[in-house]
Structure formats: structure tokens, C-alpha cells
Amino acid sequence: MDLNEPTKNSNTIFSGRIINLRIDDVVLPNGKVAKREIVEHGGGVSILAINKDGKIIMVKQYRKPAEKVLLEIPAGKLNIGEKPDECAKRELMEETGYIAKELKHLFSFYPSPGFSTEVLHLYLANDLEKGTPHTDPDEFLNVYEYSVDEIKEMIENGLIEDAKTLIALLYYIK
């Protein structure tokens, strides 16, 4: 069965700073027309950064949609025209102070492909030099480092609640 859903019509409802919202009328495989609510997002990167002691660099950050602080790997949005690997180096430096001399691309994935265009590129960084973090003036986060055993225990106990972080950590401990 051909699963494609060509667009018949598209309406932008909202244009924001981080996301836009549009409604597409699409043609289903059975010929019927259906509406798709689509959040447009410019995408971003996340970094599985391992320090010289084999510990994983993580950040705690308040996430308003979740109304709580989440423990995550460093991550951030792509600037317009920015290459993902440059973005990964920049975000790691800004959020944690670590300079990654080399990055390896692991996966790219859609966090919520049912309604969002967001793609996240995950990088592995394990040749790190310590510099000084300089977060955006309106960005607030705390930096932590965890051993593989601590990570395993946190995953087991449901303390890792962020999808990109679960992907990175499950990949690393596998």
C-alpha cells in the first residue's frame, strides 16, 4: 500500500520564536481528505559528551512544558544556516564549558513525528578540554557528571525522562 499523504492545502496558524503551527489538508491513501496539525521546528542537536574519567556530562534545566527540572544531555537549537556539528560544539561549550575537539555523528531522529517536524542530531564527543561555560543570559542550567553505573541506576529508576537523553544513554551503556 502506498502510504503517501500529498498536501492539498496548507494554512499557517501561528509563527513564533521557536515554533510555527500550520494545518495541512492531506489526501489519504483511500482518497479522503484529512487535516494534519503540524508544528514546525528548526531542529537541533544533542551531545553525548564523555570526560577523561569516562563520566557523562549532563545538565539540569527547568522545562516549562513538563513543569519540572529534567536531567538531560547538553542540547540546543540550530541557528539559521548553522551546520549540526558546529551547533553541537557551540552548545556543548556554552552549556558546560567543554570544548569537543572531535565529534562523531550517531543518529538523527524525529522526537515527535506525529505532529512535529523537529529533527535532532545526536553526536558523541569524547576528546574534551575544559573551558568556561557561557550560557545565554536567559538560559539557566546546572552541570553534572555521572558514571556509567550511576546512569544505569537512574535509567532503571525512571529518573531519565527526556527522550534524546534516554537514546544517548541507552546507546552508551549498551
Add this chain to the structure above:
Amino acid sequence: MDLNEPTKNSNTIFSGRIINLRIDDVVLPNGKVAKREIVEHGGGVSILAINKDGKIIMVKQYRKPAEKVLLEIPAGKLNIGEKPDECAKRELMEETGYIAKELKHLFSFYPSPGFSTEVLHLYLANDLEKGTPHTDPDEFLNVYEYSVDEIKEMIENGLIEDAKTLIALLYYIK
């Protein structure tokens, strides 16, 4: 540092079938006020379902935001008032025809906590009985079964592009 971001004001921009959009004015730790664009989503479930041969049940589905067919584990949205484990049984049955006699909750996570309230509950189902799938009239998907070796190869080759599916598969092969 206290990372909380209390809400000063909240405006609903759009109320849809799958998502709502609201803009919150929040108070940052430095006392400044910032805007947060927040997509409200009722959450859902996904199911890591293993058949009697140890193969993993997967579905291919067109994802309009990605403009392509993605290979995913079975998943679906929670109906209002529905318990996640009941939703997991229902979605697995509807999408693949498999009846899960027992489910084990693995993780719950936020796919996109930067802008979306969506929470996904991941279940493991490995005592399956074969029934008949009955997808929604406007839902189109194809069902596949993959061995662990095939899964490993697909992950390695970047063919798994859906976050919840990467989480489930990396957990299973670890």
C-alpha cells in the same frame, strides 16, 4: 540555583484535535519575564512487542511532518480518561492484531520537553496472541517483524529515525 519558572500569564492561541498551543509568560530565575511557546498534547503509549520467535513487531506509517514513511514500534494517543496500559493493549491490537496478555511498563518520557507537554509511556509486551488488526478507517500502516540482528543493522545504518523506537530498540538490544 532554583530553576523554577512560575507562570505570570497564559494565552491559548489554538485548540485542535491533537494539539493545543499556548503562550506562557514565565518569571525566570533572574526575575525577568520570558515567553514560552507550549504545545499541549494529551500523551500516548508505545509498545515494544516481541513475538514467540523473538522478533520485534514494527509498523511503517506515513508521517506528514517528516514527509516520509517511518519505521516505528506500535504507538498511539491516550483517549480521555484511558489508562496507559489499557491504551497500550488497544493500540497494539488495533495496529498489529496482536493481543498482549501481560504488559510491563519500562519508561515514561518527554519526546520534546523544550516545547511540548507530550508524555509517552513505553511498555514491553512479550506474551502475544495473534488476532486480527483493525486500524481506524483513516489510519494506514503496514506491519513488519524484525529479528534482533536486523534491528541492530538498521540502527547502525540510521534507518530508525523515530525517537520512541530508538529508545525501545536500544533498550532491547542492550
